[in-house]
Amino acid sequence: MKFFIDTANLAQIKEAEDLGVLDGVTTNPSLMAKEGITGQDNILKHYVDICKIVSGDVSAEVISTDFKGIVEEGEMLASLHPQIVIKVPMIKDGVKALKYFSNKGLKTNCTLVFSPGQALLAAKAGATYVSPFLGRLDDINQDGILLIEQIVKIYRNYDFKTQVLAASIRSPLHIVRCAEAGADVATCPLSAILDLLKHPLTDSGLAKFLSDAKKFTTVNS
Ligand code: E4P
Numbered sequence: 652m653k654f655f656i657d658t659a660n661l662a663q664i665k666e667a668e669d670l671g672v673l674d675g676v677t678t679n680p681s682l683m684a685k686e687g688i689t690g691q692d693n694i695l696k697h698y699v700d701i702c703k704i705v706s707g708d709v710s711a712e713v714i715s716t717d718f719k720g721i722v723e724e725g726e727m728l729a730s731l732h733p734q735i736v737i738k739v740p741m742i743k744d745g746v747k748a749l750k751y752f753s754n755k756g757l758k759t760n761c762t763l764v765f766s767p768g769q770a771l772l773a774a775k776a777g778a779t780y781v782s783p784f785l786g787r788l789d790d791i792n793q794d795g796i797l798l799i800e801q802i803v804k805i806y807r808n809y810d811f812k813t814q815v816l817a818a819s820i821r822s823p824l825h826i827v828r829c830a831e832a833g834a835d836v837a838t839c840p841l842s843a844i845l846d847l848l849k850h851p852l853t854d855s856g857l858a859k860f861l862s863d864a865k866k867f868t869t870v871n872s
Pocket residue numbers: 657677678679762782784786787818819820838
């Protein structure tokens with residue numbers, strides 16, 4: 652399973668890249684705003700800065716909602732850098748645009764997906780990635796992991812090439828459950844990736860090894 656980081660924070664992207672486990676980045680307008688990146692020139696420059704840190708795919712979201720606008724904006728974003736993936740919302744004109752981009756060989760990420768039927772449409776339209784938002788479903792008491800399992804099953808039934816990019820991940824358990832479900836990618840906050848490291852028995856075991864090593868060093872010195 653690939654690990655993407657879900658942030659526009661350059662320091663966090665660098666930290667995940669330095670860990671050696673990062674395969675790409677997803678952003679959205681809310682994440683850009685959180686970093687105080689505003690104005691088109693700054694936003695476009697920020698995407699390029701992200702591409703300079705990582706070597707994998709970087710999703711950049713369109714804010715147009717009509718076919719012509721999505722196509723113009725998506726082509727402009729894709730021209731910024733070869734790593735850019737055009738992130739398109741799951742709406743009628745978005746589906747048309749996914750097909751258009753697919754025919755042109757441009758990579759896409761269909762975002763704001765909350766049902767298997769939406770994921771089926773994204774795959775039919777030739778999306779490179781589909782982003783089911785599992786955390787937001789959990790937030791409203793629906794089973795986000797079940798949605799990942801359903802999409803993986805549907806795509807395998809018909810050998811769709813669209814990759815399942817589990818999004819809106821909140822915890823390390825979400826990441827593990829997505830891996831069990833067969834998601835191709837998990838896009839996560841840095842905290843969830845780092846929380847995968849944690850286990851109390853690792854901490855107590857290491858403390859014991861280090862204290863025993865100190866005794867051994869003292870005896871033999
Ligand atoms: C995915 O690409 C989205 O940017 C993201 O995962 C949404 O997560 P949230 O529900 O935590 O905002």
